Every structure is written in C-alpha cells, then in structure tokens.
Amino acid sequence: xxxxxxxxxxxxxxxxxxxxxxxxxxxxxxxxxxxxxxxxxxxxxxxxxxxxxxxxxxxxxxxxxxxxxxxxxxxxxxxxxxxxxxxxxxxxxxxxxxxxxxxxxxxxxxxxxxxxxxxxxxxxxxxxxxxxxxxxxxxxxxxxxxxxxxxxxxxxxxxxxxxxxxxxxxxxxxxxxxxxxxxxxxxxxxxxxxxxxxxxxxxxxxxxxxxxxxxxxxxxxxxxxxxxxxxxxxxxxxxxxxxxxxxxxxxxxxxxxxxxxxxxxxxxxxxxxxxxxxxxxxxxxxxxxxxxxxxxxxxxxxxxxxxxxxxxxxxxxxxxxxxxxxxxxxxxxxxxxxxxxxxxxxxxxxxxxxxxxxxxxxxxxxxxxxxxxxxxxxxxxxxxxxxxxxxxxxxxxxxxxxxxxxxxxxxxxxxxxxxxxxxxxxxxxxxxxxxxxxxxxxxxxxxxxxxxxxxxxxxxxxxxxxxxxxxxxxxxxxxxxxxxxxxxxxxxxxxxxxxxxxxxxxxxxxxxxxxxxxxxxxxxxxxxxxxxxxxxxxxxxxxxxxxxxxxxxxxxxxxxxxxxxxxxxxxxxxxxxxxxxxxxxxxxxxxxxxxxxxxxxxxxxxxxxxx
Numbered sequence: 001x002x003x004x005x006x007x008x009x010x011x012x013x014x015x016x017x018x019x020x021x022x023x024x025x026x027x028x029x030x031x032x033x034x035x036x037x038x039x040x041x042x043x044x045x046x047x048x049x050x051x052x053x054x055x056x057x058x059x060x061x062x063x064x065x066x067x068x069x070x071x072x073x074x075x076x077x078x079x080x081x082x083x084x085x086x087x088x089x090x091x092x093x094x095x096x097x098x099x100x101x102x103x104x105x106x107x108x109x110x111x112x113x114x115x116x117x118x119x120x121x122x123x124x125x126x127x128x129x130x131x132x133x134x135x136x137x138x139x140x141x142x143x144x145x146x147x148x149x150x151x152x153x154x155x156x157x158x159x160x161x162x163x164x165x166x167x168x169x170x171x172x173x174x175x176x177x178x179x180x181x182x183x184x185x186x187x188x189x190x191x192x193x194x195x196x197x198x199x200x201x202x203x204x205x206x207x208x209x210x211x212x213x214x215x216x217x218x219x220x221x222x223x224x225x226x227x228x229x230x231x232x233x234x235x236x237x238x239x240x241x242x243x244x245x246x247x248x249x250x251x252x253x254x255x256x257x258x259x260x261x262x263x264x265x266x267x268x269x270x271x272x273x274x275x276x277x278x279x280x281x282x283x284x285x286x287x288x289x290x291x292x293x294x295x296x297x298x299x300x301x302x303x304x305x306x307x308x309x310x311x312x313x314x315x316x317x318x319x320x321x322x323x324x325x326x327x328x329x330x331x332x333x334x335x336x337x338x339x340x341x342x343x344x345x346x347x348x349x350x351x352x353x354x355x356x357x358x359x360x361x362x363x364x365x366x367x368x369x370x371x372x373x374x375x376x377x378x379x380x381x382x383x384x385x386x387x388x389x390x391x392x393x394x395x396x397x398x399x400x401x402x403x404x405x406x407x408x409x410x411x412x413x414x415x416x417x418x419x420x421x422x423x424x425x426x427x428x429x430x431x432x433x434x435x436x437x438x439x440x441x442x443x444x445x446x447x448x449x450x451x452x453x454x455x456x457x458x459x460x461x462x463x464x465x466x467x468x469x470x471x472x473x474x475x476x477x478x479x480x481x482x483x484x485x486x487x488x489x490x491x492x493x494x495x496x497x498x499x500x501x502x503x504x505x506x507x508x509x510x511x512x513x514x515x516x517x518x519x520x521x522x523x524x525x526x527x528x529x530x531x532x533x534x535x536x537x538x539x540x541x542x543x544x545x546x547x548x549x550x551x552x553x554x555x556x557x558x559x560x561x562x563x564x565x566x567x568x569x570x571x572x573x574x575x576x577x578x579x580x581x582x583x584x585x586x587x588x589x590x591x592x593x594x595x596x597x598x599x600x601x602x603x604x605x606x607x608x609x610x611x
Contacts, residue, residue, distance in 0.1 A: 002077055002242020004121075005259050006307050009073060010048060010060055018069055019046040019060075020607045026257045027053040028143070031265040033136035033312045035611065037589075038597065040312075040319055044610035045069075048307075055132050059308045063217060064322045071326075073217050074207020077242045082330055084239055092414070111235035113160050114244035120303040121212075122251055127180045128172050131262070132367040137280030138590045141289060142174020144279060146310045149212040149223045150185070152196045153254045155203055155423055160255065161245060164192035164574040165233035166469045167223040169279060170211060170264075170295075176274045177294070184276035185209070185268060186292045188392075188438040197268060197293070206267040208253040209295055214261025214309050216241040220467060224323055226331070226388050252298075261306040266295040283547050284315025285353035285584040287439045290446055298371045314587050315543065316349045319594050324349055338387070343401070345390065346408045348546075350539040354437045355546040357393040358414055359384055363400050363457055372458025374400065374427060380454045381429070392437040394449065395546055400457035412485045418456040419487040419524045420464055424557060425568035430550040441584040442550040450552035462524065469519035475510060480532045482540045489523040489572075492532045496578040507555040507576035514571065516559050521571040524585050530578050 003009040013019035026032050026049050038060055039047055040421055046069070049059040071078060133143035148170045154162040168191065171177070171184035187193050188476025200207035214218065218241035247255035252265045273291040281287045288482050311319045324347065334508045335345055341362050348356040361380040381398050386392050399406065406417050420555040429452070436442075436449035461587045464487035472481060476569020477494035484490040493510070507528060527535075527545050535541045549555070554576040601611035 003073070003216050004241070004243060005216065006261055006309060007305065009063070009217055010307060010429070013046050013063075013069075013073075014048075015122055018072065019048055020044075020608055020610075021048040021050055022351060022600075022607050023050050024277060025051045025053050026600075028055060028059065028132045029135040030138065030590055031596060032059060032061070032132075034589060034593050034597045035600070036310075036312045037314070037318075037388065039607075040065045042610045043520040044591075047607070052132055056130065057132055057306055057308050059134075059310060060133050061310050061312070062319060063309060063429050064220075064311075065319050066325070067322050067325045067329075071324055074221075074240055075154070077218075077240050078211070078330075079131075080238075081239050081322060082333075083250050085330055087577075088333055090418060109446045111238045112244055113247045113255075115255075116246045116248050116258050118252060118347070119246055119248045119260075121215075121256060121258055121260045121263050121301050122248065123304055124302050124306075126300050126302055128183060128264070128297060129180055131172060131300070134174055134308075134310050136312045137286070137587050138313070138501040139286055139585070140174075140279055141171065141251075141277045142177075143172050143215060145170035145172060145211065146312065146367075147220055147440060149215075149219050149257070149260075150187075151210045151212060151254065151257070152193050152207060154196050154199055155205055156199045156205065156469065158254075160234055161232060163232050163254075164450070165219070165223050165237070166191055166193055167220070167410060168193060169276075171276050171279070173277065175289075181297055182274070183264070183295050183297060184264075184274065184292055185295045186276050186279075200268070201270045204270070206269045206296075208267055209265075210252060210254060210256055211264040211266075211295075212260040212262070213264075214307060215257055215259045216243075216245075219245070219257065219260075220309070221323070221326065225327060225359045251301075253551050256301070261303055261308065263297045263301040264295070264297060265301070266297045267296055268293045272296075280314055280587045281439045282313040282318065283355070283437075283439050284314065284543065285441065285547070285586050288441065288584055309454045315539075316352060321349045321352075324353065327503065327586045331583070339380065339383050341376060342384065343404075344408045345384060347390070347393075348411065348542065350411075351395075351542045351546040352440075354389065354392040355440060355442075356397045356542065357384065357390060358408055358411070359396060360397040360401050360406060361398050362402075372421075374398075374455035374457045377455040378453070380430065381455060385451070385453075393451065393606060394436055394440065394442070394551065395452055395454070396456045397456070399455075411542065415488070416464055416486055416492070418454065420455040420460045420462055422454060422459065422524065424524070424573050425561070425570060426566075427455050428568055429455065430567065440547070441582065442548060442554070442580075444550075444553075444582065449550045452551035452555070464524070465522045469522055472519050478510065478528070482533060484527065485538060487523060488525045488527060488541070489520065490532050490541065491526060491578070492530065493528040493578055495530070496576070496580050498581060507554060507574055508560065510576075511558050511560065511569075511572075511574050514558045516571040518571070521558060523572055526572045527572045528574065528576050545575055545577045548579060548583065549575050587594055
C-alpha cells in the first residue's frame with residue numbers, strides 16, 4: 001500500500017496487528033529509547049507512544065524493526081522498485097523484453113515530484129523545544145532527531161533535479177546551541193549535502209536546509225539509499241511510495257515536503273560551527289564531541305495530529321540493521337553491473353556496518369595462467385573502496401569463489417575459506433594515513449586511520465585448527481587462549497598502555513616473542529582482547545576485532561618482513577583488539593531507567609510481553 005502520510009501507515013499497521021500502543025506516560029529522555037530497544041530485540045511490533053511526558057505530540061518507533069514488516073509496508077511497490085532499479089542500470093532490458101515492462105512508464109511517472117502551492121505540514125507552527133526531546137543513551141549531549149530527512153539544493157544548479165535528501169544526525173538541544181534558535185547538523189564523509197555546502201561556501205551564500213520528519217515511510221528509506229549523485233532521492237521515494245511526492249514551492253527558499261509531519265526550516269551559514277555530541281552511535285560506542293555545522297532555525301512547521309517517528313541506534317543489530325537488509329534486497333542483484341567481476345558485497349552489520357566488508361570477486365582475465373596469486377581481486381577491491389559509503393570500510397576481505405559455493409552472509413564459512421588460502425607474505429594490502437568513518441575512534445583522530453585489504457584465491461594451503469594446541473606457551477600477561485572460530489585464536493592480553501613495552505600499539509613486541517616454529521602458528525589469525533569471556537559468540541568476536549583495531553597501528557605478525565615497502569609475515573597475523581586510551585566509551589543503558597521500564601512491563605499487557 002502506498003501510504004501518503006505516516007498516520008495512514010500507523011493505522012494500517014495497527015489494523016493488521018503490526019503495532020501496539022502504550023498509554024503510560026513515557027519520558028522521551030531515555031525511557032522511550034529503552035522501550036524501543038527491548039521491543040526490537042524481542043522481534044516485537046511498531047510502538048505508538050500516546051502519552052509523551054511534557055510534549056503534545058505522539059511518537060512512533062520500530063516501524064522497520066523486522067524485514068517482514070518493512071516488506072509489508074511496501075508490499076505493493078517493492079517489486080516495482082526492484083524492476084526500476086534494474087532498468088536504471090540496464091535500460092536495454094525493457095527493449096529486450098518489452099512485454100515484461102509494459103507498466104514501467106506509468107511507474108516512472110510516479111517518480112517525478114509534484115509541485116504544490118500548499119501542504120498539510122504548513123498548517124501549524126511550533127518551537128524546537130515543543131518537539132519530542134528524544135535522548136537515547138545516558139551520556140548523549142542532548143536530544144536528537146534520529147529519523148530526519150535533510151533536504152538541500154545545489155546552490156549552483158538549484159532545482160529538485162539537483163537536490164539531496166539524506167539522513168544526517170540532528171541535535172536539537174544541549175551543548176552551546178541557542179535554545180530554539182540553533183540546532184546541530186552532523187554529516188560525515190561522502191555525503192551529498194557536503195557538495196551542496198561546499199558550493200554555497202564558494203558562492204558566499206548560506207545553505208538553505210529543510211529537515212522533514214515523518215510523512216510516507218518511503219521518504220525515510222530514500223534518505224538512506226545509496227543512490228548515484230545524478231539520481232534524486234525524491235524520485236526514488238515516489239516510486240517506493242506509489243505516488244508523486246508533493247513539494248510545496250512557496251513556503252521557503254527551497255521546497256518543503258507537503259505531507260511531512262514536521263519541517264524544520266533554516267540555513268547553514270559559512271564558517272558557523274559548534275560542538276556537537278556526544279551521541280551513542282551504530283558502532284556501539286559514543287561518537288564524541290566535535291565541531292559541526294550549525295543550522296540557524298527560521299521556522300518549525302507541523303501538520304495537525306502530527307506523529308514524531310524515531311529510531312534508536314547502538315551496537316548492532318538495531319533497527320537500522322533492517323534498513324540495510326531492505327536496501328540490500330533492492331540493490332544487491334545489480335552489484336555485478338556496477339562493479340564488474342564482483343559477485344557480492346556484504347557490509348557486516350555485527351561489525352558496525354562500515355568497518356568490515358566481505359566481498360566475492362573473480363579472477364576472469366588470465367585463464368591461461370596457473371598462478372594462485374590474487375590479481376583482478378585487487379582491482380575489484382579498489383573499485384569497491386571507491387564506491388560511496390563502501391569507501392568507509394576499514395577491513396575488506398575479498399575471495400575468488402570459483403565454485404560459487406560460499407554464502408557471503410555465513411561469516412565463519414567465508415572467513416574459513418579465506419584463512420585456509422591466504423598467504424600473509426603477499427596478500428595484505430594496507431592503506432595508511434587515510435580517511436575512515438567519522439564515527440570510528442580506532443584511529444588517532446577523527447576521520448583518520450588506515451585500511452586493510454585481505455585477498456585470498458587459489459587452493460587450500462592449510463587446515464584450520466579447531467582446538468588450542470597442547471604445549472602452547474604465551475608471554476607474561478597473555479592468557480586464556482581459546483578458539484573463536486576455526487583458524488582464529490583469541491587471547492586475553494594485559495591492559496593496553498601506550499607506555500608499556502610489551503603492549504605497544506603495534507603489538508609487534510608480542511609477536512617477536514615467537515618464531516614460525518611455535519605451535520601458535522597453526523592459527524593463521526590471532527586476536528588479542530581484554531577478556532575472552534566477552535568473545536563467546538561470532539558476533540562478539542567480529543565486533544571486538546574490527547571496532548577496536550586500526551589496521552596499520554594494531555596489526556603485527558610473527559616473523560614480519562618488509563620488502564619493497566610491502567609488509568607481510570611468515571607466521572600468524574595478530575590483531576590487537578584491546579580497548580585503547582583514545583577509544584570512545586561503549587554504550588551502557590541507565591540502570592534507574594531500566595527499573596522504570598521493568599515496572600511498565602509488569603502492567604502493560606500486550607506490550608509487556610515484548611519488554
């Protein structure tokens with residue numbers, strides 16, 4: 001069903017048993033987020049908060065909490081969108097099989113935004129402090145909008161064809177912001193709004209910004225879709241919503257989405273920044289306070305009976321995991337068309353999405369050679385790291401699966417395939433002193449770190465051990481060896497200190513205690529952690545390994561060598577995944593809030609079973 005408003009979506013979900021309401025008074029500060037996290041983790045329904053403390057507006061969350069519910073919301077349009085995405089990449093398909101695409105022109109018309117003179121969102125105005133003051137984690141720097149649709153135009157080529165709709169973090173209270181006059185706008189690397197902001201600075205003009213909240217759920221999905229810069233998110237939203245997106249032309253310098261529940265209208269002025277954050281983010285840690293652009297608020301609009309949608313981010317899986325699954329369902333089949341030779345790419349959610357990518361490529365161009373050395377895989381790896389948000393990856397493992405036998409989402413099997421074939425003397429490819437995800441604090445400073453490509457091809461060269469070898473001797477302070485998954489040994493190390501010789505950031509001092517004759521080398525990969533008890537699952541191991549390490553600083557190797565500036569090792573590769581002094585703190589819920597939610601659960605009937 002193509003919902004035109006959020007109210008229509010909420011009513012339909014309620015009608016079909018996909019939504020529960022909570023009439024207890026709930027505080028938007030910490031309580032709503034704790035309820036959301038519990039309901040999401042239990043696979044529960046969407047939640048409508050009818051009684052938000054000190055706020056006139058209702059709130060709704062967990063709309064996309066399961067992939068099944070996301071498919072239900074877009075049940076009438078999702079097949080059409082998949083077809084349109086495939087045609088965008090290969091328009092000749094419609095000519096080759098015209099009978100399969102007879103309705104495509106009609107659907108394409110829906111992709112064109114509709115210009116309007118007015119819209120329901122303009123019916124009422126309020127202040128920033130009237131909005132739900134959602135705070136998700138105890139040490140967040142204030143209240144945030146967590147499902148914003150941030151809309152801008154390129155001031156050099158204005159118009160909806162050159163617009164950008166993105167989901168960028170918006171802080172609406174706290175810090176140094178002037179109440180009701182200023183809010184924080186946090187956008188990261190490789191985001192379309194950055195191009196518009198840079199153009200406005202070059203012209204010496206402020207950047208006009210409209211922040212929409214609510215409306216058809218298709219707008220939220222469009223805001224996170226990795227679309228080509230030449231394709232407007234509004235056109236994609238129209239296809240997914242099943243109707244042309246109404247954009248009101250006369251209410252501000254740039255159009256306003258007429259069916260939104262809320263719109264914050266304002267401008268970003270060149271050079272105006274203030275500290276934004278901290279904020280509990282999707283890597284499972286707080287992103288710390290840094291200077292980001294300030295939006296000078298002009299007006300806040302809202303429709304009658306407006307509903308404030310929100311989500312909560314934190315260590316995966318969270319609701320944004322389902323966004324990723326939906327996006328992969330739409331775009332996954334066309335990856336080979338965008339990246340020739342690449343069969344599949346998986347942004348590993350349990351690793352925080354951006355830090356770890358798995359890819360299956362192919363060695364296609366030299367069938368007459370018998371070398372097992374990865375060749376075209378490295379070209380494909382560079383292509384992957386040149387694609388939008390994929391470029392934020394810190395670790396990229398890429399394999400040549402000639403038999404098409406590996407499920408890229410089966411992480412132990414994928415890593416086992418790679419570890420049984422990889423040659424650490426040649427197959428490690430570092431990028432040092434480069435940019436990484438803004439939210440990743442494993443590097444020395446914001447946006448600064450390194451990347452590692454691990455490429456594996458050819459036949460098996462080792463069997464992967466599944467037990468700790470007898471007689472394994474470890475240096476002082478290192479203990480409790482256990483097998484994480486076949487081929488990966490996990491060790492507990494002493495607390496990391498930058499001044500400690502044995503615990504240098506490079507972990508090389510530990511590696512130098514061994515030779516290739518040591519039984520530790522039966523394991524191609526060794527991971528040093530603070531506590532092996534915190535790595536009892538594949539999810540815990542992957543999350544710890546990739547979020548707590550900076551490849552160039554935190555990887556060492558037994559009998560390491562450097563030849564022609566290429567680093568490798570003859571024995572085990574060792575990743576130091578201990579907590580470092582410069583890392584951000586992990587996310588921990590507030591104990592008192594948890595007790596209050598326990599009390600709500602005991603008397604909440606239908607909702608209580610999900611809490």
